[in-house]
Amino acid sequence: MKVRFWGVRGSIASPGPKTVRYGGNTTCIEIRTDNNELIILDAGTGIFPLSQTLLAEMPVTANVLITHSHWDHIQGLPFFIPNFIPGNTLRLHGGFDPVSGKGIEQVMAVQLQYSYFPVREEEMKARIEYVTLMPDQPVQIGSATVTPCLLNHPVVDFGYRIDCNGKSVFFTGDHEPPYNIYEPGEEGYADYQAFVDEKNRAILEAIRGVDVYIADTSYTDAEYPSKKGWGHGTFSTSIASAHAAGAKVLFCTHHEPTRSDDALEAAFADALQHQASLTQHMDIRLAREGDTYEF
Amino acid sequence: MSPELSQRLAAAVDGMPAFPKSVQRILELTRDVNSTPKDLVDVIDKDPVVTVKILKVVNSAYYSLPKQVTSIGHAVVYLGFNTIKNLALSIAAIGMLPKENSAAFDVQQYLLHSLATASIAKQLALKVDDADPMDCFIAGLLHDFGKVVFAQFMPQEFKTALAQSAADGSSLHAALQATIGADHAVVGAMLVEKWRFAPALVETIRHQRIDNLKDTDMIACVFGANQISKRLAFGFAGNHRVDELPPPIQKRLGGNLDEVINALGDLSALFQEAQVFAKL
Secondary structure, three states: OEEEEEEOEOOOOOOOHHHOOOOOOEOEEEEEOOOOOEEEEOOOOOHHHHHHHHHHHOOOEEEEEOOOOOHHHHOOHHHOHHHHOOOOEEEEEEOOEOOOOEOOOHHHHHHOOOOOOOOOHHHOOOEEEEEEOOOOOOEEEOOEEEEEEEOOOOOOOEEEEEEEOOEEEEEOOOOOOOOOOOOOOOOOHHHHHHHHHHHHHHHHHHHOOOOEEEEEOOEOOOOHHHHOOOOOOEHHHHHHHHHHHOOOEEEEEOEOOOOOHHHHHHHHHHHHHHOHHHHOOOEEEEOOOOOEEEO | OOHHHHHHHHHHHHOOOEOHHHHHHHHHHHHOOOOOHHHHHHHHOOOHHHHHHHHHHHOOOOOOOOOOOOOHHHHHHHHOHHHHHHHHHHHHHHOEOOOOOOOOOOHHHHHHHHHHHHHHHHHHHOOOOOOOHHHHHHHHHHOOHHHHHHHHHOHHHHHHHHHHHHHHOOOHHHHHHHHOOOOHHHHHHHHHHHOOOOHHHHHHHHOOOHHHOOOOHHHHHHHHHHHHHHHOOOOOOOOOOOOOOOHHHHHHHOOOHHHHHHHHOOOHHHHHHHHHHHOO
16 A cells, blocks of 8 residues: 655645745645555645646546545645546545535535636536545445544544555544533533543544554644644644554644744654653654655 | 425424524624633523534434434534534524514423423433433423424414413313324424434433323433423423323332422522523
């Protein structure tokens, strides 16, 4: 299996001299199974450079798994070049949005309105299919089994576990571990805590023993209190869940858009040092645009 | 009940507005940067309309849960606070349940009765072995949900049934059976079953009539709480008749109606809290 990072930045594309080493594109990860089937995790701006490489292997069947519908995870979709060429297939997978009452087709429909993009969906030459997924209900994509896991973000977010030939990857999309909204001693605390514990246990089980764990690691511990409830993880939460689930390698991603490469490396070094008891025997890396990991 | 009626009522609930106080509080809290998730949950779980709509979403086939979600707190953990907040905002945007309706059904008194029943059912759950206090709260809150649906969407038939029950002290269930062909328990249970609510919740809402009870701890708590709030006149939901607890329920709750009321102690704080919320 092969994992390649095409976009590792959170929230908004952040090109420029300060992000040149880790990259400024928003979330997009290419997965190749051992049979070379193509699975793409999220369609942030990183999907545009990825799509250019696909022109060499047409016809393309791209299985895109959308974690959630925020811009930085879907914005590259209209620029997915194979869409404009007959014979290709884009199969878009994702969850049902209870607030809009719509399935995954909405992420394409909202972006291909004529006021915002010159080519309408009807004019796309490729075959475009939509598969709305349900949590914990595995689907087969070629030789891979994909299992969505409902995580915690302002909009419904699926983490995806991909299992294939005994190898596995888990990607969180955007996720903040749920926490108790009551204070200890308040009425409702114990009941709520039981729900939180159950949820966190279920998430850990979904990640259990993966070869590659790619986790939303937006913030440092110092930054977190002012960002609580925004739906993102920290170095500490990613390290803790990787350790508890027994993940073999952890890639920290969704880098904060204002963080320079130097600051990112400093924050990472600091986190490793502060959590030395957990991290000394772990393989932990910062996700970097262009990097490939084969296993 | 005909499938057409069931379809019509279910569709009608989608467009049904919530109670004025919760609409107002939801709008205030979502604009207030200092408000906490807890503040919003405290508002949502006191409004039968908002509660129904949120549980309906989280229990829908789109999430195919292995076990139904029966509390708002659980819904928040499951779908995330912001999703619940935005669902609440969408419901608030529909408008407010009008104080007056052509059935002459007092929705403020209805809400008071529902809230009091919910809180008492939650307390009674502590006396029995096999009833979850949160589930009893929700069941108490929703046990008369069918009535507020009738008031909105079948006001003339509902008005006739209310008048008949008031005139001769007969059961509202029987009057509704005659005018609509289904009483509020049947309609309430039908709706929540259609929306895939937990079987125990559906069963509890369905079996609230003295001649149609089932012997479970949860039904005992909600039936008992319903009679207590009627006896103590905590709000009013159109049914004048207060039933004595039948022997199986007495056994579960540890006494007859008066004994259970005495054992609960002073309920004035509980009632005052409900009053604050139900004030239109």
